[in-house]
Amino acid sequence: xxSLMTRFRSRLALRAAAxxxxxxxxxxxxxxxxxxxxxxxxxxxxxxxxxxxxxATVERTAQIACFLxxxxxxxxxxxxxxxxxxxxxARLIRHDGSALADRVTAIDHDSGxxxxxxxxxxxxxxxxxxxxxxxxxxxxxxxxVNDATRFLxxxxxxxxxxxxxxxILVVFYxxxxxxxxxxxxxxxxxxxxxxxLSSPSGHYKDEIGRLVLSxxxxxxxxxxxxxxxxxxxxxxxxxxxxxxxxxxxxEAGIFELDDQGQLLSANPAFCRLFLGGRxxxxxxxxxxxTALSGEGGPTMQELTSRRARRDSPRQWEMAVGDGKYxxxxxxxxxxxxxxxxxxxxxxxxxxxxAAEAAEKLAVTDPLTGLGNRLGFERRLDVIxxxxxxxxxxxxxxxxxxxxxFKQVNDVYGHHAGDEVLRQxxxxxxxxxxxxxxxxxLGGDEFVLxxxxxxxxxxxxxxxxxxxxxxNRPLIxxxxxxxxxxxxxxxxxxxxxxRDVQTLxxxxxxxxxxxxxEGRNTWRCHDPNITxxx
Amino acid sequence: MxxxxxxxxxxxxxxxxxxxxxxxDIAIVINDASTVRQISHSxxxxxxxxxxxxxxxxxxxxxxxxxxxxxxxxxxLVQKDMAEINSYWARLVFSGRASPPQQAxxxxxxxxxxxxNNNALGYVDAARTPPHMRVLLTLSx
Numbered sequence: 206x207x208s209l210m211t212r213f214r215s216r217l218a219l220r221a222a223a224x225x226x227x228x229x230x231x232x233x234x235x236x237x238x239x240x241x242x243x244x245x246x247x248x249x250x251x252x253x254x255x256x257x258x259x260x261a262t263v264e265r266t267a268q269i270a271c272f273l274x275x276x277x278x279x280x281x282x283x284x285x286x287x288x289x290x291x292x293x294x295a296r297l298i299r300h301d302g303s304a305l306a307d308r309v310t311a312i313d314h315d316s317g318x319x320x321x322x323x324x325x326x327x328x329x330x331x332x333x334x335x336x337x338x339x340x341x342x343x344x345x346x347x348x349x350v351n352d353a354t355r356f357l358x359x360x361x362x363x364x365x366x367x368x369x370x371x372x373i374l375v376v377f378y379x380x381x382x383x384x385x386x387x388x389x390x391x392x393x394x395x396x397x398x399x400x401x402l403s404s405p406s407g408h409y410k411d412e413i414g415r416l417v418l419s420x421x422x423x424x425x426x427x428x429x430x431x432x433x434x435x436x437x438x439x440x441x442x443x444x445x446x447x448x449x450x451x452x453x454x455x456e457a458g459i460f461e462l463d464d465q466g467q468l469l470s471a472n473p474a475f476c477r478l479f480l481g482g483r484x485x486x487x488x489x490x491x492x493x494x495t496a497l498s499g500e501g502g503p504t505m506q507e508l509t510s511r512r513a514r515r516d517s518p519r520q521w522e523m524a525v526g527d528g529k530y531x532x533x534x535x536x537x538x539x540x541x542x543x544x545x546x547x548x549x550x551x552x553x554x555x556x557x558x559a560a561e562a563a564e565k566l567a568v569t570d571p572l573t574g575l576g577n578r579l580g581f582e583r584r585l586d587v588i589x590x591x592x593x594x595x596x597x598x599x600x601x602x603x604x605x606x607x608x609x610f611k612q613v614n615d616v617y618g619h620h621a622g623d624e625v626l627r628q629x630x631x632x633x634x635x636x637x638x639x640x641x642x643x644x645x646l647g648g649d650e651f652v653l654x655x656x657x658x659x660x661x662x663x664x665x666x667x668x669x670x671x672x673x674x675x676n677r678p679l680i681x682x683x684x685x686x687x688x689x690x691x692x693x694x695x696x697x698x699x700x701x702x703r704d705v706q707t708l709x710x711x712x713x714x715x716x717x718x719x720x721x722e723g724r725n726t727w728r729c730h731d732p733n734i735t736x737x738x
Numbered sequence: 739m740x741x742x743x744x745x746x747x748x749x750x751x752x753x754x755x756x757x758x759x760x761x762x763d764i765a766i767v768i769n770d771a772s773t774v775r776q777i778s779h780s781x782x783x784x785x786x787x788x789x790x791x792x793x794x795x796x797x798x799x800x801x802x803x804x805x806x807x808x809x810x811x812x813x814x815l816v817q818k819d820m821a822e823i824n825s826y827w828a829r830l831v832f833s834g835r836a837s838p839p840q841q842a843x844x845x846x847x848x849x850x851x852x853x854x855n856n857n858a859l860g861y862v863d864a865a866r867t868p869p870h871m872r873v874l875l876t877l878s879x
Contacts (some may be wrong), residue, residue, distance in 0.1 A: 269826065273789055275835040327826075328783050328816040 217384070218376040226369040233361050241354040248350045255291055256320050256339050264337075267297060268327040271305065271334040279306035286339065293317075293342035297324070299335050310342075317341035383413045387420075396424045397431075458534070458550035460494075461541065466508045467491040469545070478534055478550055479525055494548075498536070499524040508538065508546070522553065533557040572623055573630035575651075576644035584642045584654055585705040591657075592698055598657035599699035601664055604712040605633075607675075608690035608724045610649040621681050625689070632674045636667065652712075661697060668693050668727035676725065690725035692716055701730045763864035763878050764807065764814050767871040772856045777874045783816060785859060787826070788836030793857060801839035802860040804848045811861045814877040 213219055263282050270278035279297045283306040286295035293314055296307035319340045326332040383405040394400050401421050404414045452459055458475030460468060471485040479497045495505045502523035518539035525532045532554040541547040568580030576584065588600050607629075614622040626649065633643040633653055640656035659667075671693065678686040694716025698708045711730045719728040766782055768774055773795050777785075784790055785799045793799045804811075809820050818826075827838045842848035842860070849868055852858050862868060864876055 266829070269829060272787070273830065273833075273836050275830070275833050277833045277835065278830075326783075328787055328818070329780060332780075 216381070218373045218381045221376045221380075222369050222373040225372045226365060229365055229368055233365055237358055237361050240357050244353050244357065245350045248353055249346065252291055252317075252341060252346050252349070253320070255289075256341060259286055259289055259292065260320070260322050260337060260339065264322075264324065265327065267324050267337050268334065271297060271299070271324050272326050272328070274299070274305065276305055280308070282306065283308040290345050291341055292339055293345075294319075294338075294340035296338050297335050298338065300333065305335060311344075314345065315343040317343040317346060380413075383408050387413070387417060391420065394424075396428055399428070456552075458548075458552075460548050460550065462494055462508070462538070462546040462548065464509055464544040464546075465491075466494050466505050468494060475550055478532065478552060481526075497525065498534075499526070499531075502536070503538070522557075570630075570645045573627055573645050575630050575633065576642055578644070578646045581642070581644040581646060581652060581654065584644075585709075588654065588698065589705045592703065595657075596699065596703070599661060599697050600657050601655040601659065601661060601695055601697045602708050602712045603653040603655070603668065603671075603727075604694045604709070604716045605651040605653070605671075606692045606694075606716050606720065607649045608692060608720075610689065613687055613689070617681070617683075617685060617687065621683070621685070621687070624681050625679055625687055628679050629675065629689075632671070636671050636674065657699075661700075664695060664697075664729070665727070668695065672725060672727065692719040692724050693727035694719055694730070695727060696730040701732070763876055764811050764861050765864040765867055765873040766859065766861050766875040766877065767852070767867060767873055768859055769852060769856045770870050770872040772872065774874060775872070779815075779875060779877075782875055782877075786812075786815060786839055788830070788838065793859075797857050800851075800855055800858045802848060802851055802858050803839045803841050804845070804860060804862070805841065805843060806845070807861065807863060810879065811877070814879050 213223065263286060266278065267282045269275070270282055283295040283297060286292050287308050287310045293311055293316055294307070294309040297305040299305050317340065319338050321336055321338045323333045324335045324337050326334045386405045387402065390402055394402060401424070402417050404417045408414045408417075452472045455472065456474055458472060458478045460471040460475045463469055468485060468491070470487075471480070473484070476482060476484050480492075485492070493505070494508065495502060498521075500523060501521060503519070503521050507519075518537050520535065520537045522533060522535050525534050532552060533556075535551045535553045536548055537550075538546050538548040568576055568583060570577040570580075592598065592600065610622075610625075613625055626645065629651065630643065630645065633651060637643055637653055638656065638659055640658055642654040642656075644652050644654070646652060653671075655664075655667075672691055675689055675691045678688050680686055694712045694714065696702070696708050696711035696715060698705065701711050702708050715728045715730045718731075718734065719726050722728065766777065772793075774793050777794060781794065785792075786801045791799045791801070812818055812820065812823050816823075830836050840851070842851060848860060852860050852868075852871065859874075861877075862871070864873070867873060
C-alpha cells in the first residue's frame with residue numbers, strides 16, 4: 206500500500222490519470238445516474254404507451270363483450286392481453302363491481318400502478334358498460350429498464366477506462382518521458398566544461414524545449430558567476446597574502462581591539478613592543494589594551510566610550526615597560542567597524558630620547574653641566590606660574606658674583622678658568638638640594654634658584670656655607686692653588702616681589718650691596734635700602 | 739342554353755332534397771294488440787343488438803329485420819353501416835351468447851310475422867305505417 210502511494214507520488218502520468226479518471230468518474234457517475242433516471246422514466250412512459258396501445262387494440266372486442274355481458278368473449282380478451290409479458294393481470298369489471306373476466310399471470314412478480322379504462326357501449330357513446338383494468342408486471346418493466354441502463358453503464362465505464370489509459374499514455378509520452386529524459390541528461394551534465402542540455406526530440410518549440418533553454422541559460426549564468434567568483438577568490442587570496450606579509454613583517458605594531466578594549470589580534474611587531482616578544486595567544490585569557498600601556502596611554506573610558514568609538518582616529522604617546530626596558534610608543538586607534546578598533550603602534554623611543562636630549566642640551570651649560578640662561582628663564586617661567594597658583598609659597602634666588610675672577614683667567618689661562626668654573630658648579634650642586642636649580646648664566650655669573658621646599662630660615666646658613674666652600678683654596682689639575690671670594694645677593698619671590706624679573710633685579714641689587722659692603726659676603730634684599738639707593 | 743342547364747340542375751337538387759325529407763323517419767312498431775305503448779331508444783338498441791330480448795311489459799321481445807330498409811334502420815338506430823353490423827354478429831357466432839334478429843325477406847313475410855306475433859318488434863318507414871300496428875318509437879334519420 207505504502208509502495209503504491211510512493212509510486213503514485215512519484216509518477217506524474219499515474220497521478221494525472223488518476224485525477225482525470227477521478228473527475229471523469231464523478232462526472233460520469235452523475236451523468237450515469239441522470240441518464241439511468243431519464244432512461245427509466247422514458248422506459249416507463251414507453252411501457253405506459255404500450256399498455257395504452259394494448260387497451261386500444263382490444264377495446265372494441267371488450268366493448269362488445271361488456272355490452273353483451275359475454276364472459277367467454279371477455280375471457281378471450283383478457284387472455285389475449287396476458288399473452289403480452291408486460292401485463293401481469295387483466296380484468297373486466299361490470300358496472301355493479303362484479304368481475305366479468307379476471308386473469309392473472311406471473312403471480313410471484315410485483316405489480317405496477319394499474320391502468321384503468323372505462324369501456325363504453327359500442328352503440329351508445331357515453332354509456333359506460335364496464336371497466337378494463339390492466340396491472341403491469343413491474344418486475345418485467347424493471348428488467349427492461351435494467352437492460353437499457355446496463356448498456357449505458359458498461360459503455361460509460363469502458364469510456365472511462367479508455368480515457369484513463371489514453372491520459373496515462375499521452376502524459377507519459379508528452380510530459381513524463383521528456384522530463385525524465387531531461388532529468389537524466391541534467392544529472393550527467395558537466396556544466397563546468399561548457400556542456401549544454403539538448404531538447405528531447407520533438408520538443409524544440411514547446412514548453413519542454415523552453416525549459417531546456419531556461420536551464421541552459423541558468424547554467425551559463427552559474428558557470429560565469431562561478432568563474433568570476435573563483436577569480437575574485439584568487440585575487441583576494443593574493444591580497445590576503447600580501448597583507449599577511451605586511452602584517453607579519455612590518456616594523457609598526459598592528460592590532461585590533463573589541464569594544465571592551467581587549468586585544469583580538471596582534472602582529473609580531475606589536476608583540477615585541479607590548480608583550481615582550483610573546484605571541485598573542487587567541488585562546489588565552491583576554492588582554493586589555495589599557496593593562497599594557499603605561500604613562501600617557503588611553504583610559505578604558507577613552508578607548509571604549511561610544512563617542513570615542515565613533516570619532517576619527519586618535520593618537521596617544523605612551524610608555525611601555527619599566528626602567529631600562531621602558532619604551533615610548535605612539536599608538537593611533539581608529540574605528541574599523543562596529544565593535545572593532547584597529548590600532549597602529551610605532552616605537553618612538555629613539556626619537557623621544559633624541560628630543561629629550563636636544564631639550565636638555567638647549568637648557569644646559571656645556572661647560573659646567575648646570576642650567577644655562579635659557580634653562581634658568583624657563584625655570585623662572587615655571588616658578589612664576591607656580592607662584593601665581595600658590596601665592597604663599599616662597600622661592601629664594603641667589604645671585605653669585607665672584608670677586609676678581611677675571612684675574613684667574615689672566616694669570617692661569619682660560620683652561621684654568623674653566624676648571625675653576627667646573628669646581629664652583631660642583632660646589633653649588635653639593636650645597637643645593639635636588640629640587641633647587643643652579644645655573645650659569647654666562648662667564649662667572651652663577652645663580653641658584655631655590656625651591657619653595659627649602660626653608661627661608663636656612664637661607665643665611667646656606668649662603669654662608671656656600672661662601673665658606675668657595676673660599677677654600679681650589680686645587681687645579683696642574684697642582685696650582687686658587688683662592689676666590691664671592692658676593693651673594695638674595696631676594697625672595699613671594700616676600701620681596703611677585704614678579705620674577707623684579708626678583709632678578711632685587712637679587713642683583715642685594716649682590717651689589719654685598720660687593721660694596723666688603724665683598725665675600727651675602728646680603729638679603731632690604732626694602733628700605735633699596736628705596737634709598 | 740347555359741341558363742337553361744343551370745335551371746335544370748338547381749331544380750333537380752331541390753327535388754332531391756325534398757325527396758330525402760319525404761323519406762325520413764323510421765318507426766319501430768308492434769302489433770297494436772300488445773300492451774306495450776312505447777320503448778326508449780336505449781331499449782330499442784338493447785333488443786335489436788341482442789343484449790336482451792325483453793319488452794317493458796316483461797314479455798320476450800322478437801325483433802324482426804326487414805331487408806329493404808335494414809341499412810336505413812341500423813344507420814338511424816346506432817349510426818353504423820351494414821358492414822359493421824354484419825361484423826358485429828359474425829364476432830358473436832361462436833360464443834352463442836346473442837343472436838341477430840329474425841330476418842324477414844319481404845313486406846309480406848314481415849307483415850305476416852308482425853300480425854301473428856304480439857311480441858314481434860319491427861320497423862317500417864314512418865310514412866307508411868301498416869294498419870293495426872302501434873308506433874313505439876320514431877327514429878329520425
